[in-house]
Amino acid sequence: MRYKQLNLQERHYIELELKKGTLQKDIASALGRSCSTLCRELSRNTGQRGYRHIQANNKAFTRHKDKPKAIDIFPK
Numbered sequence: 001m002r003y004k005q006l007n008l009q010e011r012h013y014i015e016l017e018l019k020k021g022t023l024q025k026d027i028a029s030a031l032g033r034s035c036s037t038l039c040r041e042l043s044r045n046t047g048q049r050g051y052r053h054i055q056a057n058n059k060a061f062t063r064h065k066d067k068p069k070a071i072d073i074f075p076k
Helices: 008-020 026-032 034-047 052-068
Strands: none
Touching: 008 026, 008 034, 008 052, 026 034, 034 052
16 A cells, blocks of 8 residues: 555645544544544644644655655666
8 A cells, every 4th residue: 555645635624624623533534544644744743833734734845855765776
């Protein structure tokens, strides 16, 4: 199974549902994601002003961009 990152629309949905007071497990099931995915998303991207979807998306993009990439020494 291949991991698919959360997109901006999913992050916006998370932000709206959290403001409504929806439980994390209900948000995760509505998105078709595991509870642990949502928990990791919130722990990584919740700031002093709470979870904000644009800030969360920018942080995730920066983490992905700065991640060391494998270099293929023998291209096919």
